[in-house]
Amino acid sequence: MAAGLAVMLAGCGTAASTSASAKNHPVTITFDAMEYSAAANKFFPKFAQEFEKLHPNIKVKVRVINWAAGQQVLNTEIGGGNPPDVAIIGTRWLPGYVKDGLIQPLTSFMTPSFAHEFYSAALNSVKYNGVQYSLPEAMSVRLLIYNKNLFKKAGIAGPPKTWTQLAADAIAIHKKTGQSGYALVGSQVETSLDYWYTMWGFGGNILKGTKGTANSPADVKALQFLVNLIHSGGTQPSVTASTRSGLEPVFASGKIGMMIDGPWLVPLALANKIPIGVANIPSQPGVAAANPAITDSFVMFKNSHEKASWEFAKFMFTKSVRAYFDKAEGMLPTMSLDGSEPYFRNSPEFSPYLKALAGSTRFEPVVPGFQSVSLAYTNAVEAAYSGALSPQAALNQAEPKVTAALKK
Amino acid sequence: MYLLPAIALIGLAVGYPIVHIVEMAFGNVNTFGTIMGPNGFQNFIGLWQSGFPIVIRNTAVWTLGILIPTVVLSMALAYSLSLPIRLQPLFRTLSIVPWAIPLTIVAIWGSMAFNALYGQVNTVLLDLHLISHRVGWLATGKTSLPVMILIGIWVSVPFTTLTLLGGIQAIPRDILEASSIDGARGFERFARIVVPLIRNSLQLVVLINLAYIFNSFPIIWVMTQGGPAYSSATVTTFVYQLAFTDGQFGFAGAAALLAFLVLIGVALGYVALYRKSEGSLL
Numbered sequence: 001m002a003a004g005l006a007v008m009l010a011g012c013g014t015a016a017s018t019s020a021s022a023k024n025h026p027v028t029i030t031f032d033a034m035e036y037s038a039a040a041n042k043f044f045p046k047f048a049q050e051f052e053k054l055h056p057n058i059k060v061k062v063r064v065i066n067w068a069a070g071q072q073v074l075n076t077e078i079g080g081g082n083p084p085d086v087a088i089i090g091t092r093w094l095p096g097y098v099k100d101g102l103i104q105p106l107t108s109f110m111t112p113s114f115a116h117e118f119y120s121a122a123l124n125s126v127k128y129n130g131v132q133y134s135l136p137e138a139m140s141v142r143l144l145i146y147n148k149n150l151f152k153k154a155g156i157a158g159p160p161k162t163w164t165q166l167a168a169d170a171i172a173i174h175k176k177t178g179q180s181g182y183a184l185v186g187s188q189v190e191t192s193l194d195y196w197y198t199m200w201g202f203g204g205n206i207l208k209g210t211k212g213t214a215n216s217p218a219d220v221k222a223l224q225f226l227v228n229l230i231h232s233g234g235t236q237p238s239v240t241a242s243t244r245s246g247l248e249p250v251f252a253s254g255k256i257g258m259m260i261d262g263p264w265l266v267p268l269a270l271a272n273k274i275p276i277g278v279a280n281i282p283s284q285p286g287v288a289a290a291n292p293a294i295t296d297s298f299v300m301f302k303n304s305h306e307k308a309s310w311e312f313a314k315f316m317f318t319k320s321v322r323a324y325f326d327k328a329e330g331m332l333p334t335m336s337l338d339g340s341e342p343y344f345r346n347s348p349e350f351s352p353y354l355k356a357l358a359g360s361t362r363f364e365p366v367v368p369g370f371q372s373v374s375l376a377y378t379n380a381v382e383a384a385y386s387g388a389l390s391p392q393a394a395l396n397q398a399e400p401k402v403t404a405a406l407k408k
Numbered sequence: 409m410y411l412l413p414a415i416a417l418i419g420l421a422v423g424y425p426i427v428h429i430v431e432m433a434f435g436n437v438n439t440f441g442t443i444m445g446p447n448g449f450q451n452f453i454g455l456w457q458s459g460f461p462i463v464i465r466n467t468a469v470w471t472l473g474i475l476i477p478t479v480v481l482s483m484a485l486a487y488s489l490s491l492p493i494r495l496q497p498l499f500r501t502l503s504i505v506p507w508a509i510p511l512t513i514v515a516i517w518g519s520m521a522f523n524a525l526y527g528q529v530n531t532v533l534l535d536l537h538l539i540s541h542r543v544g545w546l547a548t549g550k551t552s553l554p555v556m557i558l559i560g561i562w563v564s565v566p567f568t569t570l571t572l573l574g575g576i577q578a579i580p581r582d583i584l585e586a587s588s589i590d591g592a593r594g595f596e597r598f599a600r601i602v603v604p605l606i607r608n609s610l611q612l613v614v615l616i617n618l619a620y621i622f623n624s625f626p627i628i629w630v631m632t633q634g635g636p637a638y639s640s641a642t643v644t645t646f647v648y649q650l651a652f653t654d655g656q657f658g659f660a661g662a663a664a665l666l667a668f669l670v671l672i673g674v675a676l677g678y679v680a681l682y683r684k685s686e687g688s689l690l
Contacts, residue, residue: 072652079440096439180525186547187635189653238524238544240636241552250525375654379459382636386548 027305028059029312032074032087034296035066036138036329043328051315058308068189071371078102085303086312088137094297095128095368104300106132109310117317122334125295125363134297135317136334138325140262141293141356142197144282148275150257153177159258159279163201163225166258166282170234173257183247183259184226186239186385192377193364194244197260197292198222201283206365206373212402214377215395223384223391230385240386262294264330266349278352280359290362295334332357372405429668432661439655451658452666458650458659459638467622467642467667469553474560474621479614481561482568487598489569490576500573507566515630518559522546522631549639552632556640559627564620568613575609576602611682615675622671643667 033044041064048060063084065073071093077083083102097103110132115123122136144166146159151169154176160166170181185194196206202225204218213219230239236247236256244261251259252268259265260281269276283289298316300309315321322335326344332353333344344350364370380398383389389397436447489500506514521528522545533539546552579602587601603610625644628634634641634649641649643663651660 069652071655075440075655079442100438100440188633236525237542238547240548241524241544241546241632255525371655379637386636386639388548388637388639 026057026059027308028061029085029303029305029308030061030063031312032077032084033062033064034070034088035064036331039328040064043324047316047321047324051312054315055308055311058311060312083301083303085305085309086298086300086316089134089297089299091126091134091295091297091366092364092370092374094126094133094299095366095370097299097301098128098133099368102301103133104302104306104309106135106300106313109313114314114317117335119334119336119357121293121357121361122295125293126297126366128366134299135313137296137298138329138331139293139295139334139357140264140331141291141353141361142260142262142281143291143352143356144258144260144279145251145265145269146258146277146279147251147254147256147269148277149254150177150179151277154257159277160282162284163198163222163282164284167225167229167232167234170229170257171232174233177257179255179257180236180250181234181257182229182236183242183251183256184230184235184239184385185242185244185247186382187241187246188243189374189378190244191381192374193292194260195223195226195377195381197281198226200290200292200362201281201287203284203287206377207367207402207406210403210406212373212376212399212406214380214399214402215392219395220392223381223395227384227391240382262330263332263349263353267330270348280356288360290360291356293357293361293363295363367406369405369408372408373402376401376405426668429661429664432657433665435658435661437657437661439657441651441657447658451662454656455650455659455662458656459641460646460663462638463641463643463646463663466549466553466640470557470560470624470628470642471618471622473554473557474564475614475617477561478564478568478617478621479610482565482572482613483603483610485565485569486572486576487602489573503569504566506563507570509563511563511624511626512630514559514563515627518555518627519546519631522555546632548636552640556627556631560621560624563627564617568617571613572606572609575606579605611678615678618674618678619671622667 031044031048033040035041044064045062048062051060052058067090070090074084074087074089074093089097094103115132118136122139123132125139126132126134126136144159150173151158154169154173156169156172160169166182173179173181185191199206199219199222202218202222204216204222205213207213226235229235236242236250247256247259248261248265248268250256251261251265252272252274254269254272254274266276266278280289281291298313300306300313303309317335319335322333323343325331326333330349332350344354367373376398380389380394383397384391384394388394431443433451434447434449435443436445436450437443485503489496489503493499520526522530524530524542524544524547527545529545530539530542534542543551545555583605584597584601587597592601622642623644624642625648628640628642628645629648632640634645638646644667647660647663647667650656650663
């Protein structure tokens, strides 16, 4: 017994003296990454390993989280007093986290030369209240992708420039080919964004200052237009059971004439030998056209390992990491990636999107409560698509919810 | 005294969540689930305005819509399987197959079969000229709820049948023989002799199914997520959505508390009813 105790004590002594003699204090930082696709489960840990090789004193614990559960997981971690040190988040969540005092502003860390490596539109899209709280992680522009086969069969010369024309084309495709004309998302979280494509094209806005404008005449007109399109057979059947990720394979198999989506849909369609074209999103006459763009945010939570966290952040925004990520996930570069530029410029999947990025774009507003704003829209739009409420009544219900969410 | 550890464990495991739900229902809860202070009845008012009345109606339709057909069908099946028919073991095995498939897989299969664009259900109905165009089964609560109820019945029947079959097999043979000597035949024998004698099993399946169906989550969540606009949501999916999609933990706590009270009330009422009429199970 006594001997055993002595051995144990001796063991403790050795361990303690070893750690004390180590001059470098190793730190462990946690990184909450999002699962853009199945590949993310491999490449995010791989990036972390490469980083650890370069920085032997920093260990990175990677958690790859499903996007759908992302905010829930993060909130649970924060609520339990265990937030990550660095994380990828939806830019929609950023203002809320900033208001709760959780996010470290990057102003003091960023050197002008580092900032200069980013495209300014990308960098500006993840600012909140004019402060750089995050780095632009993944950027996509949404454009109108159309099936040239179906267009030809329906006798349509080129992509529509206005929504009125899009409706006529969509109905023609359905009548002449029997396939669906326009892919409309009407189920779950992306319903709101998919509706905003049209709403913006009709001259509507999500908010004006701190007030919601969900039931403005332009909004009601846009929603009525889409409801009419559903009833006249211009969309796929069963709109309110269709998610974006559910529609993508249907479009890629050649059964839908037009769909608004990001660059990742292009290779899916090309893999099935579907000839496609990519065009700007339509807008009504007199309304300035702008293609919607989305960026995710790479943030540093306030923590006690700021130096190590920032080292890791810088590593994640080196050219090799960026190029690997963008190619793997079909995202647009947020940094000027000299070496791989021709790849992006010449690929059929990226080139129209890169061109669109140089033109007029529109990002979602970065305001607190945007998640609730989006939810209010989703519920209203779903109610109108399914016929439960008229467009006017549905948007009238949404408007006070939007305004209340913005005030929170 | 020996029971103390067990009581403490049960108290912690069952009691604490209930206390926490009450705290949340009457508290001002932030998006991280932390209670910031009292909030009176504000959560209940907010819950009501978020579409809770539709959800209550859906929950009643969902629960009774599955429970009643399940019990009736299972009774018929259990009785048939108890009769000395040919290939009886084969039929008994087949009847438990739906039970062996995980609910999530059943739900994924259901959402594919009832998909408007490529689902087999539309294809078959179109070929039989029973419908003229593809129907969006899951696109409105009016059609998706009945579809999901059908699937719910399909997965609830096996367990219920097995339990009732056990009840029927426990009936002493001499009673059945005596009744047939006295001239009890067919449906009469079933209604007058068998049903009263398996009252205990019946109570059990009604109570277990009631709680199970009321709380059921996977079928609805996988097939429609309660949408569009909550038209196919039940209390369970609604609570999940409020808490984890919308970040409204206070509303979710209020809804969970109401659901808990209703379920406890129904269960106690049911037990009391059966105690009165000589039921002896609980």
